[in-house]
Amino acid sequence: MDILIVDDEQSIRLTTSLALESEGHYVETAEDSASALRRLKEEDFNLVFLDLRLGDEDGLKVLQEVLKQNPRQLVTIFTAHASVSTAVKATQLGAFDYLEKPFTPDQLRAILAKAHKAMQTQVEVVRLQETVQELKTEAKHSSPPLQFRSDDERTQLELETLFRAAASPASVLILGESGTGKSVIAKEVHDRSHLRDKPFVTVSCPSLSKELLESVLFGHIKGSFTGAIKDTWGKVHVAEGGTLFLDEIGELPMEIQPKLLRLLQEREYERLGENKVRESNVRIIAATNRDLAANVAARTFREDLYYRLNVISVTVPPLRERRSDLVRFANDYLSFFGSQMGRKIDGFSESGRQALLRHSWPGNLRELRNAIERAAILARGTKIEAEDLPIPVAAEVPTASGTAAPVIGGEYSIDHIEQTHLREVLRWAPTLQDAAAILGIDKATLYRKRKRFGMD
Template sequence: MDILVVDDDMAIREAAVQLIEDADHYAEGAEDSALAMDALKSTNFDAVLLDLYLAAENGLDVLEKIKAKYPRISVVMITGMGSIPDAVKATQLGALDFLEKPFSREQFALILQRIKRHRVLEEKVEELTEEISNTQPTARYTSRSKVMQDSLDILFRAAASSASMLLLGESGTGKSMVAKEIHARSSRKNKPFVTVNCPALSKELLESELFGHVKGAFTGAIRDTRGKVHAANGGTLFLDEIGELPKELQPKLLRLLQDWEYERVGETKTQTADVRVIAATNRDLEEEVRNGEFREDLLFRLNVISVELPPLRQRSEDLVTFAEKFLEFFAKQYRRDVKKFSKKAIETIQRYPWPGNLREMRNAIERAVILVRGDEIEPEDLPNSNVKIAGKNEEADGPWIGGEFTMDEIEQHHMERVLETTSTLSRAAEILGINEATLYRKRKRLGMK
């Protein structure tokens, strides 16, 4: 490691430099903050040993200056007797540890080990972060589709505020990814982004997941838990599929949105939390309100900024771009020499309605990259359902994405094909991302049987 020792006491400074070099590391010394900052500019140091008192300078001020400009450098404060409270404050400002003077060779060796372990952990985090990024295609927040551009423009202009947001759209349209991007563009970006999947748990477990519980609140509650609201304090709470939130929990969420207050399960003490709520659903919440399944006042609170993310079939301008990005990503991930789609494969992609949206396209392209025999993807390399439905469209000369057809014609054609390939209305409604009542109304409006 490369370590900088900043101390105005020459004896201490030289002794520390010698101990660092004896441990086979590189070291430099500086007697004040000006020399220290110059040294940090010229050398990529891993750590700084910083005296708490530098003649007329306060080491805490120097610590803040170093961490502001070089946040990844580990800083260990060197303190004298009786300055432990200041050392504790230093750790709150970002110092890794503190070393009390006078120190022994053994104490100094332990500090070096601590710095080394911290450095190794940081490198491991960097490796894992890179590994994770390599398993996910880069999200795109630009679009050639005007309807998508307009949606993103509204969301990202409002990102800096703390207003609640409601993301609407079919399953697979990227609502969770957009929610993360909103958080990343907000003033809360350095605070947690916490997701709660509303349909995943029973009412009782979901309440505990959200608000936490105290020991003994219910069978299996063997210890106190804080809950996701507490975990998201200062940051963003993303409620996925909010339309599935049980009616019994809706007043409690409304109270959180109105007053920032809540209680843990089994406790009467009021807790507070400063969270920005982003909710997402593929349901028609206004219809749910009319049916008595969703509170109107809660919808108003969630609906401060509301945007619908259009399905992929309404973004024909982006279809090929997304497909090519997925192809490039998966070819690299699986080390396959697959360069492009054939002309017929492109036509198949453009004609297919993609009821599962981006999630379905990702899976389809990943499968094609794994199974393709050559360096070019053909229609037969895509999942059978894609080829079959796209083929029907072509044979029947029906409307297809990107053609000169009205939205009603495309919507009717898509619903007909989905109804043909599903055994129940509920399954068709699930694929279409609407409820059965909405499906019934749309079929009636379009004159479908």
């Protein structure tokens, strides 16, 4: 480590320097605050040893100046026995630790080991902060921001209800089909609440086994199950003071539901394998694509938990019921992806617009996003045509060849589906070899099919 010793006694500076240098550390010394603060501005030191009685200067004031320059600076206070209480005060002001004079080499080594561990923690914290920022930037640039307004009256009323409740501590339940943006809406509720500066922690209920999910939620202690090699805090602890978002809560196992109910009712929980009751202050937001009322009737979801979660409940309508929002969302996605790819695309042609409006969008916003991104990549012209969209979306809209693309699963023969697909692939594939590769057949088979359907 790079270490700075600040002490007005030359003997302390000399002996401490020799002890530290013998351990392989780089050491500089300063006899007053002015020279110490100057060196701390010029260079980065991992650790500072600061005398509490620095001649006529108050070491506590010097400490505050050091931490004002660099709040992350590790400072260990040198103190005589009579001023240990003052050293404790120094730690309250932000000092890393204190070392009582006279000290032994082992005591000095203990301080160094502790400082080294603290440095590693600081590095990890910075790395995590950078990762979070990178992920936020990546998320920001991977998709346009979702507009939390709607031209659909029902949807707008649901959103207004939700955001009016954002400032309260009440539990919120967001219902809706997959892909309707429930998790994004949950984060927006958090950001509009009094907890916006506190953690927002997500737990995906279907993604883990019952045992692992319980551990992820509440934490566990060493030895509580096979593989529990150390004590671990759960997401409830991580979310302390903030929001815990339970995604797809309809998948929550019955065995865990009483523990979640206790968390909601009593604000208490226990780590797995531990008998100590811990208090928690988290706001719960839950989302699901399940009909929880039906699950309660089927006894796969606790009625008391359902009512606890259902204080504020909204349903996000599917995209097929929000035709007035559909084209606006599509245009937002198109503008975003066109700009991202450096392409000038002037919206949708009439056939493209009709394709959007006729499709049922079972995947909702997620499906729409993927369809528009694909169209922005493959479009040949300055407008998105129906044929630029995925086949399920373009179904029943006339193609460039004048025929109608059949709906998969509709009342069409296999021959009709094969012929339409073959014609469209041959239309845009660069070569017959490419067309054969796309269709998964050899050129000879392609030749026979073309002859059969009169495409020579």
